[in-house]
Amino acid sequence: MSHQDHDASLRYRLGRTLRTPIGITALTACLVVALVAVFGPVLLGEQAARVDTDAINEGSSAAHLFGTDQLGRDIAARVVVATRLTLRLTLLATAIGVGGGLLLGVTPSVLGRRLGRLITAVVGVLVAFPGLLFLLFLATVFGVGSTGAVFAVGLAMVPPMARLVQNLTASVAGSDYVSAARILGVGRFRLVVRHLLPNIAEPSVLFAAQAAGGILVAFSGLSFLGLGVQPPEYDWGRLLNEQLSRVYVNPVAALAPGAAVVLTGLMFGLAGEVLAQAGGRRAPRARETAPPQPPVEASPDRGSGGEDTAVLRAHDLRVTFPGGRQAVRGVSLSVGAGEAVGLVGESGSGKSLTALALADLVPHPGRVTGTLRFDGNDLRADPRLGTALAMVFQDPMASLNPALRVGRQLAEVAEVHLGQSRRQASQRAVDRLGAVRIPSPERRAGQRPHEFSGGMRQRAVIAMGLMGDPKLIIADEPTTALDVAVQRQVLDLLAEVRADSGAALLLISHDLAVVAQVCERVLVMYGGLIVESLPVTELAGGAAHPYTRALVGAVPTMSTDPGTELATIPGRPPEPGGTGGGCSFAPRCERARERCHEDAPPLAGFGAGHEVACWYPVGAPAGAVPVEITSRGAETAS
Template sequence: MPHHDHDSSLRHRLGRTLRTPVGVTALIACLLVASVAVLGPVLLGDRAARIDTDAINQGSSAAHLLGTDQLGRDIAARVVVATRLTLRLTLLAAVIGVGGGLLLGVAPAVVGRRAGRLITAVVGVLVAFPGLLFLLFLATVFGVGTTGAVFAVGLAMVPPMARLVQNLTASVAGSDYVAAARILGVGRFRMVVRHLLPNIAEPSVLFAAQATGGVLVAFSGLSFLGLGVQPPQYDWGRLLNEQLNRVFVNPAAALAPGAAVVLTGLMFGLVGEVFAQAGGRRAPRAEEPVPPSLPPAAGEAAAGGDGGVLVRARDLRVTFPGGRQAVRGVSLDIGAGEAVGLVGESGSGKSLSALALADLVPHPGRVSAGTLRFDGDDLRADPRLGTELAMVFQDPMASLNPALRVGRQLAEVAEVHLGASRARAAARAVERLGAVRITAPERRARQRPHEYSGGMRQRAVIAMGLMGKPKLIIADEPTTALDTVVQRQVLGLLAEVREESGAALLLISHDLAVVAQVCERVLVMYAGLIVEDLPVAELLGGGAAHPYTRALVGAALTMTTDPGRELATIPGRPPEPGETGTGCAFAPRCERARERCHDDTPGLTDLGAGRQVACWYPAGPAAAISHTAEATS
């Protein structure tokens, strides 16, 4: 089961949400209703039951705030006293509905295929049946009275709850960790408790909280119709029925029970909203300690002080709850029109670094930097990049809305960011599709993403980025899912686009051959840090200085690789965020590591024009430079 940091758990996020205005309102409402339910019968029980023949059907007065009923009983006291029974029966019916929905919802994932299909079909039929008619049918089956009404309302809640849980469970049941648990022989009960329910808890709790308000209305409706609570007991629905015939004589007496139902239903809605905020991206963020950022270098803050550098980042960090840093102080420059490759193993922080530049780091990650500038503008003050930055993601199907036509999606960029008219934006979309070598662009613009091949979808995403006039194109593994022929076409297209538009390119990849085809300079990342910066020619010519870079080159298979030569391997595994301590992060896997590598963290050191390395004992010709510098210091 996926691990969630303790600060991101529902409990901690719920605590923070309760301190928001919505949370405070919901908490106060719950405490108020609970107090009335607990203390009402104790303080006003006798007054609500006292019959006074001298005060029958009186209107509102100082003695009787809402007047009296046909037996002279105080209506206000009866509304307060009825709170306990109404809430108790509502919550009991909700428990039946939630429990039954969970059982039927998870059943298809743990029982046999035939039984699972039968359960799914039954739930589908019940959901399709009109809810009100289903409720009245159940009330007739179970009979008149409190017990029958509880079961009728509770069971009526089961089908929608079960359908929700089935959909959620189906998405979780296909996960790799569930398949692994099945292979290991995990029992069905443990599978549900350990792997399924914890991962669908938040949306299920949200639905249950909001549906409880509907249960309250449904139960009160049955009592109003005479099918629920029977005399001498009474709930808000029963009181509303008793006073309805006097609504024009004493409106307060008739409207008070209805108002109680509405306000309590709103309370359950607020509770659901609290869970929605606590369980989603709107959850308030806890303040995480962020390491102090480096001050910007002298002259960097001045406009135009970047000297032809399009992107400049210093001490760029991406921190997640618990103080875990996935990017630990990256410093880089990208010149205008320059093509830079960012390489490294999976989990080294390549994609997060790029997302941090674009202000797209997903919640709950936090970005900090000593300097973060784009074309002379400070992105820390205003992260909006408009159409000056284009992103090309690894999976183009995830970047395109499957429900919209491709041309319409491209046109929206021009309409929203460039203020173009609908017709002009559509024409530009067709033009951009043609510019990325998509044949028959007018016809293709009217198609949806599923009608495109993988290479065409990637071209369409590139065209979307070109709807504006980007100064920087960030391509995150743009050729991973493509075959070799289409891969070469897409790389060629990126090179053409860069040449025609003059845009800079940041190409993220784990494939050194891909980077070598397009880029002029390579940044090598490991454990959230840049460990080497060198020209592509040096990389291909065996001039890499960092042992990690040399290992990556040695592990790459090319068409000229000797079939009899054994490929190099890197022992061990990269550290997880939070596992890095003092010293070089690559030291545990490095054959050149010495005592200093485990104690001191190396910084990037210049090795000549356009070359930097973060290593105490670099390999190759750079070693002599490093040793000379060390002796001098």
């Protein structure tokens, strides 16, 4: 999507907003104030400066609408002439406040943890300090005069603006599309300009416009106290000071500059509301990378991908949170080139967190340890994945930036990693949208995510992953919340993508029926561990772990008798990190014995391509236990 298209769309939304009653009012007020500021000094400057000793301190009359001052000068003309200086100084102070607030508000989300905390703490202290005292302190520091007042009022606005921006960017910076941009290697400046600022535009613009009204009042207050504009210059605050002593004699002379301050402040508020509605997006902490862990020597992989063809290997993968709680407790897996592997389990079993760990997306304060190798590279030493790994999240709206058009978001991948021009990247984005069977891809590329249906958004996220040349696609619950027909379309699309690109697939789901349609091998997770690995062809009748059997029994099929009672698992899954010694499934397992509560079973061989972590698996001879793999090529009985 070109800049011209974006500008045209913005002009359209702005024009539509200006046709509303609030837009017409704001536009009229802005035009009137602007005309007064531009032409007032030209037309009435001489009259405002003319001294008439015969008309000193006169009241309101036909010749002098608001009366005259102590030198016989026309007060109405002076109020009009003062508009230009008042607005100029107010806008300068607003620019200082908004610029400083954006800088201090955004930097904690893109800087390191310590420096970000320091900036946040400083802003918090300044916000806690009474605003009026802070303003007077700054005015004393910068001295009397227009320049000092501009800096004092502008810097006094920085802390509240920075606090607002920090709160807004905290939620935006934790979004999936920001995490994806970090993985893609998008620089800090582009991350801020492209992904953070557009999504906090509406509340920021509205706050800045309303703050401009407050700055106008504050600046007028300083001039009223004699700390702002100095003679022979004058603004509305200084005029109010000059006429305050006559408020009981000629109240119009004192109220005129005050009314100008109030009405112009309202104008700023209306203008901010119009700009926010026309160009903003309502959107509400940045993930801080855990310190790199020294790589450990990988143990042999058990995946069917094979030693030479595995595109992804993880060994003893653990995700730890404060307090020592481990939500993932030592997962080892491998995915071969072009292989489709399913990762299943109940909610809370650690599936999605394992996927985030594989993509280096675990949010702070989670800490990932273990060995991770992707395409032959150690991800613990160099977490940059480029376009070799594509991630399809459960909620596509969290993966797509609501402030950008879909085509623009896809094109950014090609621009950053493939070095393509803006036009080439846009053409590739349209091509990829067509490849995932989105109708009218040229038109759809110019639309925003909210204009897509749920299934089309999921297709767009898949298309984003295909902008490069992915070797692995991690799909985290890609069919959740979609109807059956759309689910089938998404699953067929994933199968086509695998066939066309040769990419491997790691499909995460709690739905065994979905996994059975797409995958060749199934990994079953429970309590942060893989408890069984088996070919998908053995899932229905050859599962050995009681937990896997219960999952299979809980899924009805077309041939299931309507009167058949489906399998249920008593009890509740363990809390993350809440498992003690022994098998984590033992409290819910009908086959559990004393040993199950004391010793944790290892993942051990149970036939060709089949492993199970159970002391008493289903289908084993009475009294037998599986064999433990203790070294490559050697097996011993447990």
